[in-house]
Amino acid sequence: MPTKRQRPSGSWEFIVRRKGVLPKPISFTFDNEAEGDAYCARLEALLDRGIIPAELADEKPAIATIRDALRTYQANVSLVDSDKQVQATLADKVGGVLMRSVCYTWAETWVREMKQVEQLAPSTIRIYVGSLARCFDYLTRLPNSTFVTNPLRLLPKRYATYTDADAAVLRASAPDGDAVEVPTNTERDRRLHETEEAAIRKILAGAKQEGKQRPLALHWRGALELKFELALETAMRMREIYTLTLDQIDMERRTVFLDKTKNGDKRQVPLSSVAIAAIVRYREQVATGARDMAGWNHDGDRLLPWWSGDDSPAALRKITALLSRQYARIFEAAGCGDIRFHDIRHEATCRLFLKTKLSDLQIAKITGHKDPKMLARYANLRGSELADQLW
Structure with a gap:
């Protein structure tokens, strides 16, 4: 039986207990x-049968916050170290946001705050949004997920x-007289x-790094050489x-x-x-096991040994x-540690402008x-090249 009492206001309070x-x-x-x-009688009839009405169930969603979403994603998807670090930062920044409040308005507000309050670089904003977007993509694929879009x-x-509006907000919030530098790409x-x-070619070929007693240990040396050559000759992306x-x-x-491009x-x-000569040379190395290519025989018709054929983003x-x-190790050993592999694509594109009439x-x-x-x-490089030829 419920406990009941009449309040001074005239209303009645009922307390139902069922251990x-x-x-x-x-x-x-x-x-x-x-x-x-009347209500408590109906309720107790249900409780006698072990039924708890949905409106009374003390249920918390398994994924209640963005932090819960990130944990679920990380527990089920293999992430690289850099993405793990980004997700740890996201957990600190927006981890407490309830998933039921995540909508387009929230997304716009979050991006606006990153620009107008935190003044993050556009590239950093894209990294944060991209990492969280992949987490949300995973949620939409879960069976019976309530997170649909x-x-x-x-x-x-x-x-x-x-935008100009973002710049105006930054100027308005700056102390009088202080110049405002709007972050750009x-x-x-x-x-x-x-x-x-x-x-770089010497290190790839097995030369010793200056100050070291042994060459840099490189697995699949022939494949690493070919990949560098193709990047420099074709301007193709790493992937x-x-x-x-x-x-x-x-x-x-x-x-x-190419049928698997970034865009x-x-x-x-x-x-x-x-490039043709490099491919021919590499195929011979694979056939003979030269240049550390022993054990690789174009499995799955693949040119290079690192990819298994799995197209999943992870x-x-x-x-x-x-x-x-x-390649960071290779560039560091060659004395140019500030170079990234993507810079090779940049260099290749520059050479197409400088060395061809395309x-x-x-x-x-x-x-x-x-x-x-x-x-x-x-394109400006061509103008610079012409200027160099003037008196």
């Missing part, structure tokens, strides 16, 4: 005693770029000097190279057909005579991180750049 069924006593308030008696995927294309313009290229299969390479037509478009990349990110670290559109078809603005800085 082993209800997690704790539940209190109800009714305008009159008869209404309370990922609002971060609905953000406009240039969501991380500071910083483009890497690191060129590869010919002496640096020679030093585009390490996912190549033999049937994508047409040696007779001297082309590579989703398929394209054909011409092969220079240097698997691809893991290989990208692995190879990025490997048009901007033709070069864009080779490199896969979709935005003409991305190639504008390369």
